[in-house]
Amino acid sequence: MLTKNSKKIVIKLGSSTVIDKKGKFKTNWVNSLIKDIKKFKQNRDIVIVSSGAIALGQNYLKIKQKKIQLEMSQAIAAIGQIRLTEHFQKVFTKNKFKIGQILISPDDTEQRRRALNVRRTFENLFKLKAIPIVNENDTTATTEIKYGDNDRLAARVAQIIGADTLIILSDVDGLYDKKSKKKIIKEVTEINKDIYKLADTKINNYGSGGMITKLDAAKICMNAGCNMFIGNGSKNNPIKNMIQNKKYTKFIPKISTLDARKKWIVSSLSYSGKIFIDYGAARALENGKSLLAAGIIKIKGEFSKGENILIVDEREKSIARGLSSFSSSEIDKIKGKQSDNIIEILGYPSKSEVVHKDDMVKL
Ligand code: GLU
Numbered sequence: 001m002l003t004k005n006s007k008k009i010v011i012k013l014g015s016s017t018v019i020d021k022k023g024k025f026k027t028n029w030v031n032s033l034i035k036d037i038k039k040f041k042q043n044r045d046i047v048i049v050s051s052g053a054i055a056l057g058q059n060y061l062k063i064k065q066k067k068i069q070l071e072m073s074q075a076i077a078a079i080g081q082i083r084l085t086e087h088f089q090k091v092f093t094k095n096k097f098k099i100g101q102i103l104i105s106p107d108d109t110e111q112r113r114r115a116l117n118v119r120r121t122f123e124n125l126f127k128l129k130a131i132p133i134v135n136e137n138d139t140t141a142t143t144e145i146k147y148g149d150n151d152r153l154a155a156r157v158a159q160i161i162g163a164d165t166l167i168i169l170s171d172v173d174g175l176y177d178k179k180s181k182k183k184i185i186k187e188v189t190e191i192n193k194d195i196y197k198l199a200d201t202k203i204n205n206y207g208s209g210g211m212i213t214k215l216d217a218a219k220i221c222m223n224a225g226c227n228m229f230i231g232n233g234s235k236n237n238p239i240k241n242m243i244q245n246k247k248y249t250k251f252i253p254k255i256s257t258l259d260a261r262k263k264w265i266v267s268s269l270s271y272s273g274k275i276f277i278d279y280g281a282a283r284a285l286e287n288g289k290s291l292l293a294a295g296i297i298k299i300k301g302e303f304s305k306g307e308n309i310l311i312v313d314e315r316e317k318s319i320a321r322g323l324s325s326f327s328s329s330e331i332d333k334i335k336g337k338q339s340d341n342i343i344e345i346l347g348y349p350s351k352s353e354v355v356h357k358d359d360m361v362k363l
Contacts, residue, residue: 001229001243001250008045008163011037012154014170015051017233018084023059025052025087032236033169034095039240045126047161048099049134049154050088053080070142077138088133098130103137106145109156110269110308112261112323122161149210152269155217159224159267162260166221167242168214169233174249175199175211188251191219218251220267225256258361266321266361271310273301273328275354282313285320285362290353293342296335303328311355322360325351 057080147153174184199211221228231248281295311320339352
């Protein structure tokens, strides 16, 4: 599972792997995970993405109900996160590991400049020989701007820091082959509709993820050239067990020629708008050209300059993801027009490409 080439490993712990049914932190289990990490840590950078803040906060506050309003869960997470970190701090320190806490909001990963800052912080923590412990910044995240699940968050972190391996520990052995429900699929090389059909929509006790968000995470990893594994974290020494029993699903990444920036573009969590283009423009894009205003038919959604957009053809088939050099209102004015006329229409100089080929990834 881990090869000589695995140098940067992200391990994602679901709420039910770190918090027991009574709502208590599973110190022994985390201790056994650290023992596993110790065995392969040498010369490798490790990141832990752990859920559990809300579950721990609920237990502390003796709040039993499952559905909690977002505003309240933000406050519960504020109380739970500090306790979660305290537990991690104790058990990692006992094992002579330094840790650092990073709480991430979608803006930190979805805005390029902030994503680069995030990457620098991780790199400096590695230099300080500390293990970053990551969670979503649940206390400020609102519904519209929330990861909600740590699977995609862990994948985006893996992509941003250039990790080669993401291990998702949850309460299932891997992705089950639906026919038998007992056999897990060993390897997945493409995430398509058939693979999504295998995903059980059942969600465990605490987690907000489930198999769907794990497949979304796999997509991000596969585009980023990162191996992803789903394995069972219910028993002690979860990684040792995965390696020994070879029981896990491995998602094999595509061989990617994309640079880090393009990997970041194609793995954006969502897009702010759609640009519809004609067949001529679609063909030009296929041939590696930039998108010009002349080929644009219409747009959907409102976005500012620099935001992530999806380019589709007349039948709404996805063609490319990219960063727009113009805002949606500017594109509305210049769509269908020749590039030479843009300055006259807008009244100020601008770029001539609406989405430059360097800011675009074909799908
Ligand atoms: N960030 C949430 C927490 O710490 C969990 C999100 C998830 O279930 O993945 O409670």
